Amino acid sequence: MLAPDDGWAAAEGGTTGGAAADAAHVHTVHDRAGLVRALDGGSDTPKIIRIAGTIDVNTDDRGRRLTCADYATDGYDLSAYLAAYDPRTWGPARPSGPQEDARRASAARQAERVTLKVGSHTTLVGLGRDAVLKGASLQVADADNVIIRNLEVRDTYDCFPRWQPNSGGLGDWKAEYDNIWLRGSTHVWVDHVTLSDRGRPDAAEPTYFGRNYLRHDGLLDITNGADLVTVSWSRFAEHDKAMLIGNSDSRVSDRGKLRVTLHHNAFEDIVQRAPRVRFGQVHVYNNRYVVPGDAHDYRYSIGVGTESAITAENNAFTTPAHVEVADLVKSWNGTGLQQRGTLFNGFPVDLLAIHNAYNSGSERDLVADVGWTPSLHGPISSAATADREVTRHAGAGRVR
Structure with a gap:
């Protein structure tokens, strides 16, 4: 159960997950079929689901491993898809026609297997030190009071990325699944999880149309008016876009929501979005950021987006020589960042001072007044102390 002062998820009644579950709704699961039964279609019945060992969700009802070829249908073929939508002949229009229809149908077949809906009043917890969900996308949609703890969720892999010709000006590949997606949900505590692309990094994928063939989306996205979330003692590793808080500049209905606390997390070899924030009041404290020496694609860590109100305190960054302090923060139409103890x-x-000094002319200056002061939090250590503690204790299998 979440402590009374442990971040935004402790507000307005707190977060207890499946604490009210009766004996009939306490499950220990060992495979996808058992997990699906325990989740009960994302029902709101209080439940505690304990995951034992590794569960691969790309399996059929008998536990047989499924590959991308098993999901492909209606004549989908990657080579034919690439030939059909080559920008040199297809142009900038959005893909349409038989191969795009086949891609959509194939993607829908995979989605049926890998997306798992988590309902209200649920605790999903790993047993011991080696509980793993492989290939799964946990979707907490329009739910309340959910706990996800002590669990590794890795390689949430999209067999059928779609080509977006106009994305970023040069076009890009878009993968479909986040490891965990909190959408329109409230009172969610994510603690001691490990999220990564482990086993199948996007960097090892080929290049098509001059762009990396991305197979993974976000590690943990918090969108569509989700609110009152605490993410603690977790590890985000070896990935491009780690965490998006707020999905659109135009979604003004998110005002007053997207209140999130991030503390004692490790962001290791993350290219960007650690996090990127729109609208929300977000407290980022006592986190550890590590950019490896060979990470020449690093972009930024903290993204200050539209109407965001981020307080970042006592975080530790370790980077190679080519990454400068001014690179750590990126302004995406944001106006404020309160920071201290970095x-x-x-x-x-x-x-704040270094961002404004080095990015003058290319990004708007940020001010320190973000309009609120965090009050829900435990003791805040020095950045140096937090760096050591997170190294030892963050991630799945390290619950004390």
Whole structure:
């Protein structure tokens, strides 16, 4: 159960997950079929689901491993898809026609297997040190009071990415599934999880139409008016876009929502979005950021988006020489960032002052007044202390 002061998920009644479950709704599951039965279609019945060992969701009802070829239908073929929608001949229009229809149908077949709906009043917890969901997309949609703990969710892999000709100006591949997606949900605590592309990194994928053939989307996205969320003692690793909070600049209905606390998390070899925020009041404290020496694709860590109100305190960044302090923060139409206690390669820095000094002319200056002061939090350690504690204790299998 979440402590009374442990971030935004402790507000307005707190978060208890499946604590009210009766004996008939406490399950230990070992395979996809058992997990699906226990989730009960995302019902709101209080339930505790304990995951034992590794569960691969790309399996059929008898447990047989499914490959992308098993999902392909209606004549879908990647080579034919690439030939049909080559920008040199197809142009900038959105793909349409038989191969795009076949891709959609094939994607729908995979979605039936890999997307798992988590309903209200649910605790999903791994047993011991080696509980793994492989290939799964946990979707907490329009639910309330959910706990996800002590669980590794890895390689949420899209067999059928779609080509978006106009994305980013050059076009891009779009994968469909987040490891965990909180959408329109409230009172959610994510604790001691490990999220990554482990086993199948996008960097190893081929290039088509001049763009990396991305197979993974976000690690943990919090969108569509989700609110009162705490993410703690978790590990985000070896991925491009780690965490999106708020999905659109135009979604003004998100105002007053997207209140999120991130503390004692490790962001290791993450290219961007750790997190990227729109609208929400987000408290980012005592986190550890590590950019490896060979990570030349690193873009930024904290993204200050439209009407976001981020307070970042006592976070530690370790980077190679080619990454500068000014690279850590990116303004995406945001106006404010309150920060203090930041360590950069062991030295104290002022993220706000350095961002404004080095990005003048290319991004708007940020101000320190974000209109609120965090009050729901436990003890806040120095960045150096947090760096050591997160190294030892963050991630699945490390619950104390």
